[in-house]
Amino acid sequence: MYVFVYGTLKKDEPNHYWLTTDTNGLAKFVGAGTLINQYPLVITSKYNIPFLLDHQGVGKKIHGEVYEIDEKMIENLDILEGYPKLFIRREEPVKVKRNHDGAEETIHAWVYLLSQFRQETMELPHLESYNSTGPHNLPYIISEDDLNDANDLY
16 A cells, blocks of 8 residues: 655655654655645644645645555554544545656555644645745644644644
8 A cells, every 4th residue: 555645754854754663564665746636735733734634626736755555554654643533544646756767657545634624724825845944934843742633733
């Protein structure tokens, strides 16, 4: 199975270690990917978290990374993402450029989306890709809080 990551799980981002820690399961980098469907990717909350809002057809075609993962990894990612309380998880079509040969193909990968959000969140700038130290001047803040409820974000 595959997972598409667009935020802090990407390489060189604060939570990438979740994908590289052997006890979390297996994750093999497949290549750069782009969601086929458009979604709003915004940075919000008191922790400056990147969220992909579950509002298809609005926003941009999001750039991220695709990993081939096992069942143990998806279970651990579910914990990180607060699934199913905070995020939902859905398979989405992703155009991926395979790292080993550069070939492009469309696959289906799990994507975490925020389904419950304040309407004003839609008015935030929509990003095409995320970098925690990007020009948005909203650095990611690591939290020890249990963020399993969307109301805890604000």
